[in-house]
Amino acid sequence: MSxxxxxxxxxxxxxxxxxxxxxxPVEAARTALGCVYDPELCLDVVSLGLIYDIxxxxxxxxxxxxxxxxxxxxxxxxxxxxxxxxxxxxxxGMTVDVRVVWDPPWSPAxxxxxxxxxxxxxxx
Numbered sequence: 001m002s003x004x005x006x007x008x009x010x011x012x013x014x015x016x017x018x019x020x021x022x023x024x025p026v027e028a029a030r031t032a033l034g035c036v037y038d039p040e041l042c043l044d045v046v047s048l049g050l051i052y053d054i055x056x057x058x059x060x061x062x063x064x065x066x067x068x069x070x071x072x073x074x075x076x077x078x079x080x081x082x083x084x085x086x087x088x089x090x091x092x093g094m095t096v097d098v099r100v101v102w103d104p105p106w107s108p109a110x111x112x113x114x115x116x117x118x119x120x121x122x123x124x
Contacts, residue, residue, distance in 0.1 A: 025091065025094055026054050026056055029054050029061050029086045032085040033054075033085060034046045034047075035085055036078070036082050038068075038078060040074065041068075043119070045065065045082060048068075048110075048115055049109075049110025049111045049112070049115075050066055050067065051064075052065060059093070059094055060096070060097055062097045063083075063097070063098045063099065067100065067106065068106050069106075070102065079098045082098050
């Protein structure tokens with residue numbers, strides 16, 4: 001069976017978007033962000049430690065995220081990719097606000113162990 005779910009269907013090579021139940025928009029957003037990949041590092045933004053906070057503020061999903069460096073080539077596209085993934089995963093009536101923050105600065109210590117290992121960083 002192919003990844004697309006049919007025995008003879010085409011192979012799906014992109015992230016699969018799964019509509020989450022709108023009863024927990026924070027978890028829906030977290031799951032959606034796990035499918036957003038940094039185009040240069042080919043790892044998801046959650047594993048890279050780029051997501052600092054996800055919260056529901058009166059019907060708005062607010063995400064505080066950072067980038068690896070202020071001059072990151074994906075500085076405009078990555079937050080928009082994150083926003084689009086969340087919009088697709090939560091209740092259509094919710095607003096999504098992705099905020100790029102620089103404090104605290106990102107460091108490789110924020111990555112999960114698999115992401116660090118994939119990029120050649122030592123893990124404990």
